[in-house]
Amino acid sequence: MKYEEELISTKKIYQGKIIRVEEEEVRLPNGEKAKREIVRHHGAVAIMCVTDDDKMIFVKQWREPLQRITLEIPAGKIEANEKNPKKTAIRELNEEVRLQPESLDLIADFYTSPGFADERMLMYFAHNLQPVSKELPQDADEFLNTVELTLTEAKKQIDAGLICDSKTIMAVWKWELLELRRS
């Protein structure tokens, strides 16, 4: 079976600071034409941070698209000039939680919304976190606090809906998997 679609034309709709929007016309495997609405994004990183006393670090912040406060693991966009996503993760950890990891392991590499967006996210596990020696300036439009939760508390916050995004639920579930395998 043939699955591929063939690009006929691309119409630029919008160029923002974070996203670009395009309308594509494609040729389907059966020869028919179809339209695709696509959001282009430069990609992002997210980081699982577990403290020595077995708590995960979350960032509490306002999410304008959702009109609500959320608890999410530290994360951020890969800037246009950043070629190494681990460096993005180290920068975001400094800006958001003021911690420096000794090393980062890649835990997952995924697209957040493959139906309409190309945003790719790399999720890392941070080892041996220490306070940063030099604090980077925080984004001028970000207002956030950090919150530390045990696994049991984090699972309660998923049920309560304060933890409500895919990467953060993934991080909690992966943490639970690691704990179960260890026990």
Next chain:
Amino acid sequence: MKYEEELISTKKIYQGKIIRVEEEEVRLPNGEKAKREIVRHHGAVAIMCVTDDDKMIFVKQWREPLQRITLEIPAGKIEANEKNPKKTAIRELNEEVRLQPESLDLIADFYTSPGFADERMLMYFAHNLQPVSKELPQDADEFLNTVELTLTEAKKQIDAGLICDSKTIMAVWKWELLELRRS
């Protein structure tokens, strides 16, 4: 600490069939102004289907935003006229894998990309799947096949990158959690 942003104005950028794009001007907690780029989406469902012989059902399809073939769990958009997301899940299961669940349990409720999109996804676990008595017509622009994988095979496909989206990795990790708890 105050986190909330206050909406000053909304500019409509694009109204597609699947997404709507808006630019918001907001007042930050410190009184400054900032711009927010927001993709509006009507929401979606995804379904974990595990067969009697312990295989999960995936859909193989082309994803134009990613320019690649993926393996994902069955999923689909909530249509404007659909008020009950369980009915959306039953419709999508019929269209994509020709199966009818006896019941559906909500496993997770999350936003896929809270930084720029309001897409909310409800993930269900399907119980007692049976072939449908009446096949619904498939979407004219969807070309897909189903693939069944054991947990070990599914984890290999995550490593190989064919399973590469957040909801599907979540489904495989949750499946592993359920198996570990059972053993």
